[in-house]
Amino acid sequence: MREELSEDELLEKVTTSEYKYGFTTDIESDKIQKGLNEDTVRLISSKKNEPEWMLEYRLKAFDIWKEMDEPNWANINYPKPNYQDIIYYSAPKQKKKLNSLDDLDPELKKTFDKLGISLNEQKRLSGVAMDIVIDSVSVATSFKDKLAELGIIFCPISDAIKEHPELVKKYLGTVVPTRDNFFSALNSAVFSDGSFCYIPKGVKCPMELSTYFRINEAGTGQFERTLLIADEDSYVSYLEGCTAPQRDENQLHAAVVELVALDNAEIKYSTVQNWYPGDENGVGGVFNFVTKRGVCHKNSKISWTQVETGSAVTWKYPSCILKGDNSIGEFFSVAITNNLQQADTGTKMVHLGKNSKSTIIAKGICAGKSNGSYRGLVQIAKGAKNSRNFSQCDSLLMGDKCGSHTFPYIEVKNSSSQVEHEATTSKIGEDQIFYCNQRGIGTEEAIALIVNGYCKDVLNQLPMEFAVEAQKLLEISLEGSVG
Amino acid sequence: MGLIEAIKKYNLTNPISNVENSDAFTYFLNNGIPTNKNEEWKYTSLKQLVSNDFSVEAEGEEISQEELDKSTLKTENQIIFLNGEMVQKPEIDGVSITSYTDKNPSFEDAFTALNAAYAKNGYRIHVEKNVHLNDSIEVIFLSKNTTNNFIQYRNRIDLNENSSIKIIEHFKCLDKNLCFTNSLTNINLEKSSNIEFNKLQNHNDFQIVVDNTIINQDEKSYSTINTLLLGGKFTRNNLSFYQNGEYCESNMNGVVILNNNEFGDNHTYVDHKKANCESNELYKGIYLNKSKGVFNGKIMVRPDAQKINAFQANNNLLLSENSSINSKPQLEIYADDVKCSHGCTIGQLDDDALFYMRTRGINKDDAKTILTFAFASEAIEKLTIAELADITKKEMEKKLNLSLN
Numbered sequence: 001m002r003e004e005l006s007e008d009e010l011l012e013k014v015t016t017s018e019y020k021y022g023f024t025t026d027i028e029s030d031k032i033q034k035g036l037n038e039d040t041v042r043l044i045s046s047k048k049n050e051p052e053w054m055l056e057y058r059l060k061a062f063d064i065w066k067e068m069d070e071p072n073w074a075n076i077n078y079p080k081p082n083y084q085d086i087i088y089y090s091a092p093k094q095k096k097k098l099n100s101l102d103d104l105d106p107e108l109k110k111t112f113d114k115l116g117i118s119l120n121e122q123k124r125l126s127g128v129a130m131d132i133v134i135d136s137v138s139v140a141t142s143f144k145d146k147l148a149e150l151g152i153i154f155c156p157i158s159d160a161i162k163e164h165p166e167l168v169k170k171y172l173g174t175v176v177p178t179r180d181n182f183f184s185a186l187n188s189a190v191f192s193d194g195s196f197c198y199i200p201k202g203v204k205c206p207m208e209l210s211t212y213f214r215i216n217e218a219g220t221g222q223f224e225r226t227l228l229i230a231d232e233d234s235y236v237s238y239l240e241g242c243t244a245p246q247r248d249e250n251q252l253h254a255a256v257v258e259l260v261a262l263d264n265a266e267i268k269y270s271t272v273q274n275w276y277p278g279d280e281n282g283v284g285g286v287f288n289f290v291t292k293r294g295v296c297h298k299n300s301k302i303s304w305t306q307v308e309t310g311s312a313v314t315w316k317y318p319s320c321i322l323k324g325d326n327s328i329g330e331f332f333s334v335a336i337t338n339n340l341q342q343a344d345t346g347t348k349m350v351h352l353g354k355n356s357k358s359t360i361i362a363k364g365i366c367a368g369k370s371n372g373s374y375r376g377l378v379q380i381a382k383g384a385k386n387s388r389n390f391s392q393c394d395s396l397l398m399g400d401k402c403g404s405h406t407f408p409y410i411e412v413k414n415s416s417s418q419v420e421h422e423a424t425t426s427k428i429g430e431d432q433i434f435y436c437n438q439r440g441i442g443t444e445e446a447i448a449l450i451v452n453g454y455c456k457d458v459l460n461q462l463p464m465e466f467a468v469e470a471q472k473l474l475e476i477s478l479e480g481s482v483g
Numbered sequence: 484m485g486l487i488e489a490i491k492k493y494n495l496t497n498p499i500s501n502v503e504n505s506d507a508f509t510y511f512l513n514n515g516i517p518t519n520k521n522e523e524w525k526y527t528s529l530k531q532l533v534s535n536d537f538s539v540e541a542e543g544e545e546i547s548q549e550e551l552d553k554s555t556l557k558t559e560n561q562i563i564f565l566n567g568e569m570v571q572k573p574e575i576d577g578v579s580i581t582s583y584t585d586k587n588p589s590f591e592d593a594f595t596a597l598n599a600a601y602a603k604n605g606y607r608i609h610v611e612k613n614v615h616l617n618d619s620i621e622v623i624f625l626s627k628n629t630t631n632n633f634i635q636y637r638n639r640i641d642l643n644e645n646s647s648i649k650i651i652e653h654f655k656c657l658d659k660n661l662c663f664t665n666s667l668t669n670i671n672l673e674k675s676s677n678i679e680f681n682k683l684q685n686h687n688d689f690q691i692v693v694d695n696t697i698i699n700q701d702e703k704s705y706s707t708i709n710t711l712l713l714g715g716k717f718t719r720n721n722l723s724f725y726q727n728g729e730y731c732e733s734n735m736n737g738v739v740i741l742n743n744n745e746f747g748d749n750h751t752y753v754d755h756k757k758a759n760c761e762s763n764e765l766y767k768g769i770y771l772n773k774s775k776g777v778f779n780g781k782i783m784v785r786p787d788a789q790k791i792n793a794f795q796a797n798n799n800l801l802l803s804e805n806s807s808i809n810s811k812p813q814l815e816i817y818a819d820d821v822k823c824s825h826g827c828t829i830g831q832l833d834d835d836a837l838f839y840m841r842t843r844g845i846n847k848d849d850a851k852t853i854l855t856f857a858f859a860s861e862a863i864e865k866l867t868i869a870e871l872a873d874i875t876k877k878e879m880e881k882k883l884n885l886s887l888n
Contacts (some may be wrong), residue, residue, distance in 0.1 A: 073522075382804075400786070414833065418828075418829065420826075
């Protein structure tokens with residue numbers, strides 16, 4: 001009985017909900033003028049009280065960005081953003097540095113409650129340490145002290161630049177160089193905050209670390225930078241979530257995430273991306289242009305798991321450079337597009353070390369008039385002897401107006417490696433639905449059931465709290481897409 | 484004088500008079516030989532090859548009867564081109580065979596444009612309604628030059644309603660000079676017609692081939708293209724199917740075995756424009772020594788082309804440390820009620836299987852040969868002309884023996 005009730009609840013939610021994070025919060029914020037020039041970069045740097053070397057890094061990036069062209073090879077169409085019409089820095093006004101979360105602006109607290117992240121509750125119950133980034137700056141970090149006992153550094157990157165310059169200097173831009181692409185150069189010039197995390201040698205991080213990103217202010221772009229370093233023999237699981245208010249304009253999100261897994265370390269990075277996708281006519285929504293990459297040293301492992309449900313346009317390829325021998329890279333992805341959403345997402349696995357292994361499982365679900373693409377690269381260098389890759393990318397089409405595409409690139413340069421790639425495209429079979437109907441399961445529920453089963457390989461990789469959220473998100477995203 | 488300069492010089496002495504051809508030539512000049520920046524040529528570079536000295540459509544050398552006999556497959560129906568001239572064609576009831584000049588040539592990239600501008604040799608086969616040809620027609624293009632030569636052919640095959648035909652096509656160059664062939668074949672299939680087109684590409688180390696084959700299919704037509712890429716300095720095959728009617732079927736089989744510094748690139752494209760069609764694609768590649776392969780298979784399903792079944796498989800064996808393969812199987816799908824899949828594997832012979840054979844007293848090289856044959860047999864078995872299967876097997880054996888010993 002109980003089972004059924006909860007299922008009814010779920011259905012209720014499915015049928016009534018649209019984008020539930022579409023509210024805005026009235027927090028007084030400190031914004032700078034629209035536009036981008038050298039002074040903007042200097043201003044951001046000075047607002048953050050950054051040391052000289054950081055400013056130089058930014059200015060150099062800005063020079064590089066000026067010479068670059070926006071890429072247009074991806075299978076997406078969107079009006080190119082006017083980079084002079086964006087506010088590059090916006091921060092909720094804070095009177096003083098906070099010592100505890102109780103000092104937080106009550107309006108801000110309300111936002112967290114609406115987002116379903118009650119900081120105190122999280123603290124007590126789930127044991128997830130969280131860093132929250134609104135618009136451009138990190139506003140709250142929980143559990144900092146407890147983590148510090150283990151030597152784990154988990155703080156806004158702006159603090160890390162001041163407090164741990166040696167680490168930031170050593171690793172920033174080593175995985176995603178400024179020159180890497182148009183958006184990484186832009187991010188390097190104007191990034192305002194993000195999370196920094198360092199796990200010292202031999203430490204297994206006892207709790208999930210988490211960052212919650214939210215764009216609040218209108219007309220702003222969000223450019224955050226995440227740097228995560230797992231020192232030798234360490235382990236960390238990291239979660240990232242994002243939402244944005246419902247607006248008619250297209251907001252830009254151009255983040256860079258760099259992961260470094262040193263010898264024998266393991267990083268698990270999970271994302272539930274739920275930026276505002278725009279309405280059913282394609283008005284508004286976030287442009288999500290993200291560069292995520294990790295480098296694996298000897299015997300280390302990086303695992304990316306992502307559930308992509310939001311954004312009007314997604315351009316995102318979490319990648320692994322398998323530099324060390326015996327290193328492992330994994331990519332599990334569910335990308336759902338509905339209405340007029342477009343997603344071009346996938347991964348790159350670059351095998352350089354011997355015996356390196358990678359697994360790619362990408363599941364695409366397209367509904368409405370949306371377009372979803374998987375774009376992946378598996379590259380096996382000459383020296384990467386005995387490497388192994390397995391890729392599987394499946395697409396599920398719901399409706400005859402949507403499109404699903406696969407662009408896998410496979411490059412193998414030695415004879416001891418094995419690469420397998422398979423892809424299928426199909427729709428939910430009428431016989432499958434009929435079977436469910438026969439057993440008293442309504443069509444809508446049947447579809448939810450089948451979609452969940454289809455995504456199971458990926459959802460199973462998510463930490464518990466995220467898996468539940470992701471499952472609900474799946475249903476909400478696909479609401480009304482079946483006629 | 485590199486290829487581009489040679490072509491420009493050729494243009495001075497052979498000016499183009501009509502508009503269509505000169506448009507095509509302008510397109511070629513503006514775009515030039517494609518480089519790695521062009522997505523379709525990402526892994527395929529002609530840069531070094533075209534910097535060699537070339538003449539364009541140079542006067543050929545005398546070819547003896549003996550040389551000719553050695554080169555053909557000795558089939559009944561032969562169309563023979565010697566140095567670009569059609570010298571022999573069979574007389575068959577219901578089939579008209581003529582030499583061909585395209586009056587209104589179309590083009591879509593640099594090579595097809597160059598072909599549209601200047602190709603003046605080629606054949607046209609027209610099969611009348613309800614004519615079924617049991618024997619295959621062999622087409623051989625033979626040339627012999629004392630300089631590096633660039634030569635172009637433009638062919639056309641039309642099948643009227645409910646007819647069928649089998650064709651074997653091959654290019655041979657006799658002298659030890661580079662021979663660059665740029666060939667284009669348009670195949671038009673009317674309702675319920677059926678073609679089997681075999682490309683025998685057992686080229687030598689001096690042959691550079693860029694081949695474009697474009698198949699337009701009406702409803703219920705059936706096409707099979709077998710590509711046997713068994714050698715050659717450089718080969719690029721562009722194979723495009725356009726399914727313009729319902730209930731069509733397009734099949735592609737490929738066997739690629741390359742050795743030493745040979746390079747082979749197979750690009751295929753299937754455009755499913757109408758509902759209830761099918762396509763099957765199987766390419767098997769074996770790469771020895773320093774050979775390099777490229778595979779690019781694209782399947783497009785247009786909106787409303789429902790109930791499509793499209794299958795694509797590309798399996799590759801890399802048998803040497805220095806061989807390499809770049810594979811890009813693509814799907815672009817805009818209809819929901821379809822079944823499309825692609826699979827791609829790259830690997831080696833199974834160690835366990837090798838060990839099993841050796842425990843039964845089969846030496847290592849033989850075991851390798853047996854397993855490699857088994858790997859390729861799935862594609863070879865689909866050949867309906869026994870002679871072609873034999874040639875493929877012999878060529879494989881020869882190459883494997885060479886590289887294993």
